[in-house]
Each structure stands twice: as structure tokens, then as C-alpha cells.
Amino acid sequence: MQGQLSEIDIRSILQLIELGQRTGELYVEAYAGPENTGLSGLAIPRTAQSWLVFLLNGQIVYAGTTDGQLTRLRDYLHRYELDSALDTTTASAIAPFNSPEYGYLWALMENHVLTPEQGRAILSGMVHETLFDLLSLHQGAFVFKLSTALSPQLTTFHSGPLVTTITQQIQEWKQFHPHIQSPHQCPTIVDAKGIATELAGPQGSRLLNWMDGRTSMQQIARYLGRDVVTLAKGLYPYARRGLIQLPHPPQPTQPDPDREEWDAARVPRVVCVDDGVTVRQTVEQILEEQGYEATSIGNPLRALSLLFQLQPDLILCDIAMPELEGYQLCAMLRQSTAFRQTPIVMLTGKDGFIDRVKARMAGATDYLTKPFGAQELLTLVEKYVGLGNPQRPEPELLLAEAIQDDLEMGAGPTPPLR
Template structure:
């Protein structure tokens, strides 16, 4: 069994495996909603990368779930919650890499050495299965293949699919209601307004927030440390994020801030952010504007762009109108609600040249409008209309 998630969703695939009481493993691959970054000296380009997951089954029930890139640190986060200090030695960890499921082998190695008890092992497995299914049930695109074969051994316990899917599907629906303030379990919470937090929260609560909002711990890691599901953690911090007392950033944003700080010491080029899901458009804009002394940052994920632009603080934004998940009109309207972007020029990019599109762009606060395809001269003239070119170098 194999196919595309545009034709059949994860929920239906899991139901088929359960009904057929299949044994084997399911591989799912999809573009990551969290982007990778590439520094090329002139621009910072955010590229989508592939992410994969494995789900192991026995007679239509789940034994274990694992990300394609096995990270034993996931288990380490749970061990942190249970205050388990003993870890395997490096040589022992190295031997696990040759197994079919290194994380699962790690848990069994801890069990065999009596470092953890079966109850804790079961709880860790349940947590990892839950978070993996949360990611999978959030997918709308990608590919899958189910290999029927021998089961992952040994088995500590198995989990019924139907109740898990019902519970997690409801959580995914509630999670979507937190957009755009909370977008990804991989975002890192950082304190944004300590004065407001100090005046509104008890000292003990503030101390806990300060401990976890170090810019190094993601929402998902925080959920593991607290042994809570990701939705519970997100809902707890949502009011503070909504009031901008806490900010959620991506690790690449922090890298970009350090990169920018170094760059600002040697030049003061004007920064332009291009939000367009078509990589070719970002590359074209970079090729036109970089030789003219502008710094160009291309973002291909509209949801992620909303968070990143607040960190990047661009002098001008180019934004495509038609994009999956979030339209350019919506992005423009959201940015205009922030005092930070009230006066920043926002130019809408579109393949259409219609009067209605121009009117709608104006209604949401767009500064101007550029129809694709455009010439080098058209783009440069529009940019120079809103940015003082003499201050770019």
C-alpha cells in the first residue's frame, strides 16, 4: 500500500491498517513546515526540507513511532521529567545506530539495565507515539508507503489506533485555532515583556516562565519535560503570547539575529523580505535587488513568515497574494494590526492584473501592487519609490 496524502489522509490509512490487522511499518514523508536556513553571504534563504516518520504495527495496533532522523534526545527529555540521571555510555549508544529503530532499542537498553522501570518505559513510548501522530494527523501533503513484514521486537505494549486517532484529531483541530500566535511545536518561547509579566503574575509562576523561556527549549521539549501533551502546554502560554508578553520564535530566527548583529557592524543595507511560496520568485528578486545593495530574505512558508518578520524587522515587504495555508491579504491585514508594521511598505505580488485584486489589497493596507511576471526595471522603480536608495550602502 502506497500513495499520496492528497488522495488519502493519514486518518484513513491508519484505519485501513487497523481494520486489516496489518503487521509491518508505515513510512510517511512530507515537506517540513519548519524551514531550514542557508547563509550564502548575501542573503538568508529559507528552504523547505523533507521530514519523515515511521510507525510500527502489530496486528493492526501501534507498537512505536519514530521520526526519520532518530534523535535520542527525545527520550532524554522524558528522562529529565522522571529525574533519571543515569545514561548509556557513548560506546553503547553507538551500537544502537545499526538497529531498525534506535530510539526503541535505547528504551529497551535502559530497561535491561534497570535504569528505568516498565511503567516509565510505557509512558515514554505512549508520549512519543502521541506526539508523532499529532504531527502526522496535521499533514495535508506528502507521500506514504506501508511495508508488510515482521513486527518490531520485543514488544512492551501495543496501542489501539481508533481511540488515539479520535483524541489526537480533536487536539489538532483545537491547535489550529491558536494560529497565527502559535504555529509550530518547534517554536521557542522567549520573554518579551518582563515588566508586564512581573506585575500580572505571582513570583512563583514568573520564575517558572523564566526557567523555560530561555530561547533554547521548544514547546515540544517543554511538553516532554512536563509530561504534558503539546496542546495543553500551548493553551497555557497562549494568553501571554496573545498579549505579546511572550514571543515564539524559531531557532533559525535566533541564528539570523546573531548573523544580522554581526552584519550591522559593517554595513547598514536596507532589508527586504519576500514572502512567496514559489522559490523561483524569491531567487529572481534576490538576483535583481542584491547587486543594487539591498539585503534580501526569501520566506516560502506563509505561516512561519508571520513569526519571522517580527524578528527580521524589514524595511519593506514583498508578499504574494495566492499561497497555501495563508493568503497574502491575510498576512498584510495581520501585520497592519501591529504598530511595528503600520508604516512599513507592503507590496503585494500576484499573477493577476485585476481591479478587484487591487481594491482588496488596498483595503487590507497594502502600500502598492506588482503583477507577475515583472521586469527588473519595474521592481527596482517600485522599491526605490518607497526606500531611500542612498541609505542602502
């Protein structure tokens, strides 16, 4: 089952899955661009966002984004004063390739850092929060893929009652506009004396500390173990009276704190696996001129063994290759603990929504749509292992020329850019 959200909404999709008692994974991708404003009325940044919902016999087991980050889990742990627990925890072996958050949650319970009750409370918040985002979408695409169940299951959620509750909350949320627009807005106290007299007690004191202009409403809701609508309802009178302000959420300018800080003394190593000769050479040239250590491999079967020797910091992997598809190579690498956390970027076709779904299912971190220019390649590489070098050559036409050369030379049984 697949389609566009303009034709069928998330509520109907989940209802069909529940009625059919299906087991599998629902992948949803929001279109990039300002036209998809979502529930907040604010333009979504021009970067695509995607989510996965795991289902068992029509019931939800887990739901989250596919970015692989642990920020959300860390926020939920803050409620139990366990923020630092993730720093000494290794993801459970059961962690799905594209949802490490679930694996870390299980590891915390296996190590008795969290009780099962606490784990279920966190999982419930994650599912609720994800559905709140999904049910507010009006533009995007989806694919539901039958597969084996995510195992083991901590608990399951009937989507029907949950969707009804969250839909009502979305309607409530609209009433806060324009004083409160986005869950990602960070409250800032304007009249400290005025609001302090009304927020007495330990919880009020904590809330005052969190309204520092750096902590979002979504984070505060996680800290409190509440949904963001309940929090917004409590803050709305203060926002309306001007005691607090909620500026529009800024675009992120710093890397996520859960990403490992890059050691600037070490040159990042990037490996490109692609059967197109000229494309490989051009990718190497562009990256090496920017100070990266770049290696390319044309045979995917040979790449499987060489990657273990090279231990790259980032892997670029074409999809359409002879003998072994990029999906298969990605899935095989994710089976090894050596590559569970390594960013793997799939090179997908121009209209490759299905390619992107398969890439996510195989455990890919991200994707780059062909044809792409040098600037797009460098931006993506810098996103994961960036040197941040502002001095760039002018190779914008190199990749386009390389693609044309490979097509004229007939490199490989399939064109390098599908």
C-alpha cells in the first residue's frame, strides 16, 4: 500500500492497517518546502523529514523519525534524572537499523537503568508525539510494507482511540494561535516578577528555570511527562498577557549534541561505492580538493570486504549495481557492529520515492538524489563528517560531465544514475 497524503490521510491509513490486522512498517515522508506548513502554521524547513511506524497485527509498537538521533530519548530520561545514562549505554542487539532510539530504550531496561513501567511511559510519549506530527501533515507520501514484527514488544497501542484523542488535541492546538504556534518555540520570561508570583511550588520553579529561551516547549513537555498540548494550555494565559514570549523557532546552526564531536586533527575518510568509473573519479576529486580522504570502489562484492579494512567515517552507496544492489550491501553492513553507527548515504534516482523507502528499510542514514551537483555532495558530506572548509573550488559541472561520460561509455550494465 502506497500513495500521497493529499489522497488519503494518516488517520485512514492507520485505520485500514488496524482493520486488516497487518504487521509491518509504515514509512511517511513530508515534502520539503514552505508549502507544507503543518499544524503550527509555520513553514517547514527545506529539508525532507520522514517517520517510521512499526505495527503488529494492526497495533502500534513504536513510532519515531528516521534521523537516528537520540535527543528525544535523552529528553525523556531527564524526567528521571538519567540524562547521562546514554553516555555509558550500548544499543541493544535488537535495535532496528533505522530506529536506534528503540534499541537504546531496550538496553536501558536490560541494564536495569529504567524499570519496565518507566520504559512504557517513555514509549507511550514517543508514539503520542510522533502521531501528533503525522496527523498534522497534509502533503507528503507514504508506503506500508509488510514485514516481520519489531521484536520484542514492550507494549502495543490501539491506533483508533489514540488517533481520536490526538486529533482533538490538534484542534485544541489551533486555538493557541498566534500566541503559540510551534512545539519547537522556546519560551522566554518577559516579566519575571509577575510570573514568579503565579508559578509557586517546586514544579513552578522548575518550569521557570526551563523558560530560558533555549529549551523548546516540546522538550519541557518531555521533562514533565506531559503532552505538548497540555503544556501549551498552561502557558497560553501567560503568553497572551505578555508575561512570556515565544519567538519563532530558529533554524539549527549547530550540529545536534548527540552527534559525536568531530576530531579536527583527523581527516575524515569517505568511501564511494558506485559502478560508474567517471562518477567515482569525480567524487574523489571533489572531496580530496576539500581536504577529505576519499576512496572509491566499483565492485560492490569487493566493497563488502574492503570497507572493513578502510573503516570509513561515511559511506556513499549507489543503488543500481551489478551482482549486489546498494540496499543489500547497506543491510549487510548494518548486520555488523562495526557499521551500526556509520552514516550510510544511498544515491537514489531522480523520482525515487520507493528507492528512498527501501533505503530507509535497509538501514540507510540519508539519501542523495541523482543527478546532484558538487555543492550538494559537499553539503551532505559536511553534514555528517564536515571539515567546514569555506574555500571551495568551482566543480559544479564536474559531476554532470562525469554522468554524461559514463552514459556515453556505457559504464556497467545499468546507467550510474537511474
